[in-house]
Amino acid sequence: MLKKTVRDLKDSELCGKRALVRADLNVPLDSNCEITDDTRIRASIPTLRYLLDRGARPVVLSHLGRPKGKPTPKYSLQPVATRLAELMPNVKVCFVETTDTDEAMKASAELGENEILVLENTRFLGGEETNDPRLARSLAELGDFFVNDAFGAAHRAHASTVGVATCLRPAVAGLLMERELEYLGKALADPIRPFVAILGGAKISGKIDVIEQLMPRVDALLIGGAMACTFFRAMELETGRSLVEEDRVEMARTLVDRAGTRIILPHDAMVAPSLEDAKHAHAVPRDGILPDEAMFDIGPRTAESYGRAIASANTVIWNGPMGVFETPPFDDGTLAIAKAMAAATSRGATTIVGGGDSAAAVARAGLDDRMSHVSTGGGASLEFLEGKKLPGVEVLDDRAAT
Ligand code: ADP
Ligand code: MG
Numbered sequence: 001m002l003k004k005t006v007r008d009l010k011d012s013e014l015c016g017k018r019a020l021v022r023a024d025l026n027v028p029l030d031s032n033c034e035i036t037d038d039t040r041i042r043a044s045i046p047t048l049r050y051l052l053d054r055g056a057r058p059v060v061l062s063h064l065g066r067p068k069g070k071p072t073p074k075y076s077l078q079p080v081a082t083r084l085a086e087l088m089p090n091v092k093v094c095f096v097e098t099t100d101t102d103e104a105m106k107a108s109a110e111l112g113e114n115e116i117l118v119l120e121n122t123r124f125l126g127g128e129e130t131n132d133p134r135l136a137r138s139l140a141e142l143g144d145f146f147v148n149d150a151f152g153a154a155h156r157a158h159a160s161t162v163g164v165a166t167c168l169r170p171a172v173a174g175l176l177m178e179r180e181l182e183y184l185g186k187a188l189a190d191p192i193r194p195f196v197a198i199l200g201g202a203k204i205s206g207k208i209d210v211i212e213q214l215m216p217r218v219d220a221l222l223i224g225g226a227m228a229c230t231f232f233r234a235m236e237l238e239t240g241r242s243l244v245e246e247d248r249v250e251m252a253r254t255l256v257d258r259a260g261t262r263i264i265l266p267h268d269a270m271v272a273p274s275l276e277d278a279k280h281a282h283a284v285p286r287d288g289i290l291p292d293e294a295m296f297d298i299g300p301r302t303a304e305s306y307g308r309a310i311a312s313a314n315t316v317i318w319n320g321p322m323g324v325f326e327t328p329p330f331d332d333g334t335l336a337i338a339k340a341m342a343a344a345t346s347r348g349a350t351t352i353v354g355g356g357d358s359a360a361a362v363a364r365a366g367l368d369d370r371m372s373h374v375s376t377g378g379g380a381s382l383e384f385l386e387g388k389k390l391p392g393v394e395v396l397d398d399r400a401a402t
Helices: 039-053 078-087 102-109 133-140 159-166 175-189 205-214 227-234 246-262 275-280 300-311 332-346 356-364 378-385
Strands: 018-022 057-061 092-096 115-119 145-148 171-173 195-199 220-223 268-272 282-285 294-298 315-319 350-354
Touching: 018 039, 018 159, 039 057, 039 078, 039 175, 078 092, 078 115, 092 102, 102 115, 133 159, 145 159, 171 175, 175 350, 175 378, 195 205, 195 300, 205 246, 205 315, 205 378, 220 227, 220 246, 220 300, 227 246, 227 294, 268 275, 268 300, 294 300, 294 332, 300 332, 315 332, 315 378, 332 350, 332 356, 350 356, 350 378
Parallel strands: 018 057, 018 145, 057 115, 092 115, 145 171, 195 220, 195 315, 315 350
Antiparallel strands: 268 282, 268 294
């Protein structure tokens, strides 16, 4: 870890000080504004706990949804603050309906021991997404030092992620941020081999840079999801009504030529005339897809052989479901991967899941706590795997400098 974390701060830098914490509390809500998955709130607690235990007073900033720079009641962080209070019963959690005002300032100044202040959605503020320096300065007034624990927002240079860190020091990573960077960073830089990556999902176009980054590093790259069909087309196989990105076929061909045997495509496919017609789902070899059928999942032979590859690996990274996991039986392939990874974790392999839908699929299978690490950041983990620098991380204090 090249960046400073909360663990590098001395007790005197923490005790009695206001910690301005950028967390990622961007949880999914249903139409009644009820939280449908509180994973991100739970994941933020260790850093808050760490700070409270050392006498610091956390002032928490986060975005929620896409309110486009103005207050929008359905994106209020109020229900998130309420849930946080339920999850931390021995702590007083206060909520203020504004963020960069005198009221927020007053609440942060009055914050007592063992209290957390949650401020309203940062994206209610016009200057958040434009990283307005004036907004950044007024946010910086709310704390005595800055902690960025919002890995899921680290790929965005916003006022509450980057701007504020340029005017408030120390600026350090939180424990969740540290954990995310360590797992993903070690897998890319120094994986314990064999290193197997599994890529799926809807589109190859969003994942080309990930393929490029991973290809020279992995021992095997297993392909599933709709993106397999674009590769099939490149191999001049019939793909029927499957989702194929015509404008990426040429690129898929070049990738296969370059990767040789390191890129592994499904041997068979689960097909059906349409998603609505799932009762007619059946497995065919990959050269047996009919013109009026579409591939909606990898087939059982593929699931088995991918499972064997995972069983022989010591590091596994997975991004993107193997099929339309939202519609059974096309969740079989995705479940098989999740189970194989859970078994790999049990025998000591490092297993990492990135991507919002993949994480949801693993959670739905009840296997999330059987992975070494499930990333809380969809877009951020993809950008990290693409080899991009995350602006919210870059701006933090370096460990070497003091
Ligand atoms: P993640 O969020 O984990 O990065 P993606 O967003 O890239 O994953 O892809 C998830 C989506 O891909 C799912 O909604 C799933 O239904 C879709 N998908 C997977 N396989 C297929 C397929 N064969 N045909 C159509 N859609 C697919
Ligand atoms: Mg997705």
